[in-house]
Each structure stands twice: as structure tokens, then as C-alpha cells.
Amino acid sequence: MRFLDGHRPANDLTYDDVFLLPNRSDVESRFDVDLSTVDGTGTTIPIVVANMTAVAGRRMAETVARRGGLVVLPQDVDPAAVAGITEWVKGRHPVWDTPLVLTGGDAVADALNLVGKRAHGAVVVVDGEGRPAGIVDEAACAGVDRFTRLADIAEPVLVTCSLETPAREVFDMLHARGAKLAVGVDGDGRLAGVLTAIGALRADIYTPALDDQGALRIAAAVGVNGDVAAKAEAVLEAGVDVLVVDTAHGHQDKMFTALKAVRSVSPSVPVVAGNVVTAEGTRDLIDAGADVVKVGVGPGAMCTTRMMTGVGRPQFSAVADCAAAARALGKHVWADGGIRHPRDVALALAAGASAAMVGSWFAGTHESPGDLRYDENGRPYKESFGMASKRAVGARTRSDDAFDRARKALFEEGISSSKMHLDPARPGVEDLLDSIGSGVRSSFTYAGARNIEEFHERAVLGVQSAAGFAEGRPLPSGW
Numbered sequence: 214m215r216f217l218d219g220h221r222p223a224n225d226l227t228y229d230d231v232f233l234l235p236n237r238s239d240v241e242s243r244f245d246v247d248l249s250t251v252d253g254t255g256t257t258i259p260i261v262v263a264n265m266t267a268v269a270g271r272r273m274a275e276t277v278a279r280r281g282g283l284v285v286l287p288q289d290v291d292p293a294a295v296a297g298i299t300e301w302v303k304g305r306h307p308v309w310d311t312p313l314v315l316t317g318g319d320a321v322a323d324a325l326n327l328v329g330k331r332a333h334g335a336v337v338v339v340d341g342e343g344r345p346a347g348i349v350d351e352a353a354c355a356g357v358d359r360f361t362r363l364a365d366i367a368e369p370v371l372v373t374c375s376l377e378t379p380a381r382e383v384f385d386m387l388h389a390r391g392a393k394l395a396v397g398v399d400g401d402g403r404l405a406g407v408l409t410a411i412g413a414l415r416a417d418i419y420t421p422a423l424d425d426q427g428a429l430r431i432a433a434a435v436g437v438n439g440d441v442a443a444k445a446e447a448v449l450e451a452g453v454d455v456l457v458v459d460t461a462h463g464h465q466d467k468m469f470t471a472l473k474a475v476r477s478v479s480p481s482v483p484v485v486a487g488n489v490v491t492a493e494g495t496r497d498l499i500d501a502g503a504d505v506v507k508v509g510v511g512p513g514a515m516c517t518t519r520m521m522t523g524v525g526r527p528q529f530s531a532v533a534d535c536a537a538a539a540r541a542l543g544k545h546v547w548a549d550g551g552i553r554h555p556r557d558v559a560l561a562l563a564a565g566a567s568a569a570m571v572g573s574w575f576a577g578t579h580e581s582p583g584d585l586r587y588d589e590n591g592r593p594y595k596e597s598f599g600m601a602s603k604r605a606v607g608a609r610t611r612s613d614d615a616f617d618r619a620r621k622a623l624f625e626e627g628i629s630s631s632k633m634h635l636d637p638a639r640p641g642v643e644d645l646l647d648s649i650g651s652g653v654r655s656s657f658t659y660a661g662a663r664n665i666e667e668f669h670e671r672a673v674l675g676v677q678s679a680a681g682f683a684e685g686r687p688l689p690s691g692w
């Protein structure tokens with residue numbers, strides 16, 4: 214990465230401050246770009262989902278790993294629940310989506326409760342043997358009594374096939390029969406998965422993030438307090454592939470003790486630690502055993518740290534400085550927080566990150582754990598909140614005594630409630646991954662890069678004014 218002549222900045226910069234220049238390129242197609250990361254976490258796209266309660270749960274973990282990313286379960290999830298989620302995620306099919314299942318005797322109200330949980334937007338009705346008997350989508354539920362039995366409104370299944378059917382064949386069958394959903398069955402004809410046309414297309418484009426046994430990958434966070442070794446041991450025992458040691462101020466002694474504890478449990482598991490924003494912090498965490506350093510203090514959408522403390526650093530410069538320090542030691546950084554557009558991911562990679570960590574943006578999707586709500590204008594949204602907010606701290610300290618809880622509640626550095634609207638054109642996390650992936654692939658070909666390393670080497674950046682940034686925004690309703 215280098216700055217355009219004369220653009221070497223005197224002050225620190227964030228994503229909006231910088232732009233990328235096109236270079237002469239010999240990369241002929243955006244499909245010639247390889248987005249896989251080389252940081253040892255096994256991802257095939259440079260996207261990690263932040264360990265936030267409002268964002269990272271089991272549906273998110275399954276869906277994002279199927280597209281090659283990684284989801285970090287929050288430190289607040291207790292080890293028994295981490296084990297349950299991990300077993301469930303690893304039991305999911307790497308190509309076929311998990312169906313929403315009801316029986317013919319269930320009511321439309323049951324279907325409407327479930328249908329928002331998955332972006333494919335339909336419930337499969339099964340018989341007593343678990344064999345598919347029909348499909349009910351939101352359109353089929355419109356205008357009928359909520360007590361209507363699903364057997365009375367289910368549409369016939371138009372495409373049924375084995376899970377081994379190549380994705381492209383599934384796509385062609387759906388297209389030929391004008392069907393929205395293919396139903397995958399096992400050898401006994403029992404329901405085993407569903408696939409939409411876009412799902413089949415994605416199966417062709419993406420490579421799932423898989424462990425050595427061919428199961429989807431997952432990560433989990435541990436904090437720096439309590440018996441870190443015991444917690445780390447428990448989540449590794451549960452089969453978690455990557456461990457994230459996470460605290461607001463990662464450059465502190467408690468972190469070094471925690472990393473020592475984690476390394477005593479497993480010298481080999483990929484360990485991510487943070488957060489820091491300095492080269493010195495990066496080097497110290499790597500010396501203490503981190504493979505990847507998580508960079509970002511204050512850029513997060515739910516984060517009030519900079520307003521409360523004045524501490525932090527504009528994220529582009531933080532990532533660039535820490536990435537240079539990590540790279541000098543053969544290690545990596547994740548750019549954590551402040552990702553709001555596909556361009557931000559491209560800029561984080563240009564700055565030298567191996568992946569970008571996304572939280573709030575993905576809270577507004579079908580796959581985040583929260584309930585789907587509607588605002589006063591009828592727009593769907595999910596609630597999000599910060600992990601250092603009163604709400605999250607209250608939940609995390611539930612088992613402490615009242616006095617300790619009250620003490621900890623004093624240090625609030627996040628917002629407790631925000632509305633993250635679902636984008637009507639991109640309501641599922643996979644839609645957002647498509648959008649990021651296409652933006653970043655295109656960015657790479659503008660730079661003449663075939664992979665993340667080449668992109669970092671070739672990226673030429675300039676510094677822009679607020680007007681320069683504003684010029685780049687689309688103006689859908691004129692000016």
C-alpha cells in the first residue's frame with residue numbers, strides 16, 4: 214500500500230477520508246479474484262462477524278460459514294451453550310440451508326412466527342415420517358385466517374432432489390419449473406435441506422469455511438476475567454475452531470495473563486486477541502501468543518468510547534499501523550468496527566488487514582438473533598446494542614451480587630438500544646455478503662490484484678475532503 218505522491222497524511226485517517234486509485238490491470242474478470250484469507254482461521258472470504266449478542270448466534274454462524282466467513286460467539290454465551298451451538302452448526306449441511314419445519318396440523322400463525330427467521334422465507338410442511346408434503350411461504354399466508362391449518366394452504370413441492378445433486382442442476386430445475394424452493398431429501402425421502410435459486414448460485418460462487426472433518430467452522434470469544442483457562446478449555450472441547458480473547462483495552466496486563474492461560478490450554482489453536490490501535494500493542498499481543506490482532510477502539514456503530522473517553526484512533530490509520538507491525542512478525546490483523554459499506558472492507562484490506570469484522574450492519578438481517586420488529590412506518594428492523602452498554606453489562610454480570618453489579622454498571626461505553634433496519638433489497642446476511650464480495654472483487658480488479666496479498670501490495674491511496682467523499686455517494690432523488 215502506498216499513498217499518492219504528496220498525499221502522505223500528517224494526521225490519522227478513517228475509511229471515509231481515503232480513496233483508492235485504479236491501476237493498470239491484467240486481471241480480466243472479477244471472478245478471477247481469490248478472496249480467501251491466509252491468516253490461519255480457514256475463511257475463504259475476508260469477513261468475520263463480531264462477537265455481539267445482537268448479531269452473532271447460531272443461524273448467523275451457519276449461514277456465514279457456508280459462504281466462507283466466520284462468526285465469533287460472544288463471551289457472554291456460557292460454555293454449555295457454546296457447545297450446543299457448535300454441535301448444531303457443525304451438523305449443518307455445507308450447501309443446503311436448514312429448513313423451517315411444521316406439520317399440516319400447525320396453523321398459519323405458527324408459520325408466520327417462523328418465516329422471518331430465514332431469508333428463504335418459507336416453511337416446509339412434513340408428514341408424520343418427516344417427508345416433505347408441501348411448502349408455505351408468506352404470500353400463501355396473506356389474507357387467510359391465522360388459525361387456518363397449513364395442510365389447507367400448502368403449495369405442492371415442485372423440486373425434490375437428493376443433497377448430492379449439483380447446485381447448478383438444482384438451479385436449472387427451479388428455473389425450468391418456476392419454483393422458488395428446492396427441497397433436499399435423504400435416502401429415506403425425509404426432509405434434509407432447502408435451496409433457493411440464489412442459494413444454488415451462491416453454492417457455485419462461494420467456498421464454505423470448513424474444518425478438517427468437512428464441518429462448518431465457528432469461533433468463540435472469551436473475556437480476560439475469571440478462569441480464562443477453564444473457559445478456553447471448555448469452548449475448545451466443544452469443537453470451536455478459533456478462539457478470540459476480547460476486551461475493550463487489549464493492551465493491558467490482564468490480557469497478557471489471559472493469553473498465557475489460553476496458550477497453556479492449546480499451543481496450536483488460532484488465537485485472535487484485542488482490541489488495540491497501536492503498533493506497540495500489536496507487537497505485545499503477538500509476543501504473548503496471538504496469531505491475529507483485533508484492531509479498533511471506538512469505530513463501532515454501538516460504541517461510545519471515543520465520546521466518553523477521548524480514546525481511540527481513526528480506523529484506517531489504526532489498521533494500517535497495526536497491520537504493518539503484525540506483518541513484520543509474520544502475523545495478521547482483523548479490522549474491527551466501523552464497516553458500513555463494501556468500500557470499507559476494501560480499504561481495510563488495502564491497509565493490510567486479513568479480514569474485516571462486521572457487527573451492527575449485520576444486526577439488521579434475518580439471520581441475527583433478535584426478533585423482527587416493525588417501526589411506525591412499517592419498516593422491518595432488529596434491535597442492536599453494544600457489548601459495553603448497560604444492557605449487555607447487566608446481562609454479563611447477572612450472577613454478581615447487587616453491589617458489584619451497580620459498580621460495573623457505572624462504566625457504560627456502548628448504546629443499549631438501536632434500530633438496525635433490514636434493507637428491503639438485501640434483508641439477508643448473504644445479500645450483504647454478495648454486495649461486499651462484489652464490491653471487493655471489483656476493487657481488486659481496479660487495483661490489478663488477484664488476491665488479498667497482491668491487493669495490499671498494489672493499493673495506491675489518496676486523501677479526500679468531505680466533499681470528495683460526498684461526491685461518491687449515489688443521489689437517487691436528485692440534488
Ligand SMILES: NC(=O)C1=CN([C@@H]2O[C@H](COP(=O)(O)OP(=O)(O)OC[C@H]3O[C@@H](n4cnc5c(N)ncnc54)[C@H](OP(=O)(O)O)[C@@H]3O)[C@@H](O)[C@H]2O)C=CC1
Nearest residue numbers: 436437438459460461462488509510511516518600601626
Ligand atoms: N472495540 C472497542 O472500541 C470496544 C469494544 N468493547 C467490547 O465490549 C465488550 C466488553 O468489554 P470490556 O468492557 O472490556 O469488558 P470485560 O468483561 O472484557 O472486562 C474488562 C476488564 O478490563 C478491566 N479494564 C481496565 N481498564 C478498562 C477499560 N478502560 N475499559 C474496559 N475495561 C477495562 C476491567 O476492570 P474494571 O471493570 O474493574 O475497570 C475488566 O476487568 C467486549 O466484547 C469488547 O470488545 C467495549 C469497549 C470498546
Ligand SMILES: Nc1nc2c(ncn2[C@@H]2O[C@H](COP(=O)(O)O)[C@@H](O)[C@H]2O)c(=O)[nH]1
Nearest residue numbers: 263513514516550551572573599600601627
Ligand atoms: N466501545 C464499544 N465498542 C463496542 C461495543 N459493542 C461492540 N463494540 C465494538 O464494535 C465492533 C463492531 O463494530 P460495528 O461498527 O460493526 O458495529 C465490535 O467488534 C466491538 O469491537 C460497545 O458497547 N462499546
Ligand SMILES: [K+]
Nearest residue numbers: 511512513516
Ligand atoms: K462510534
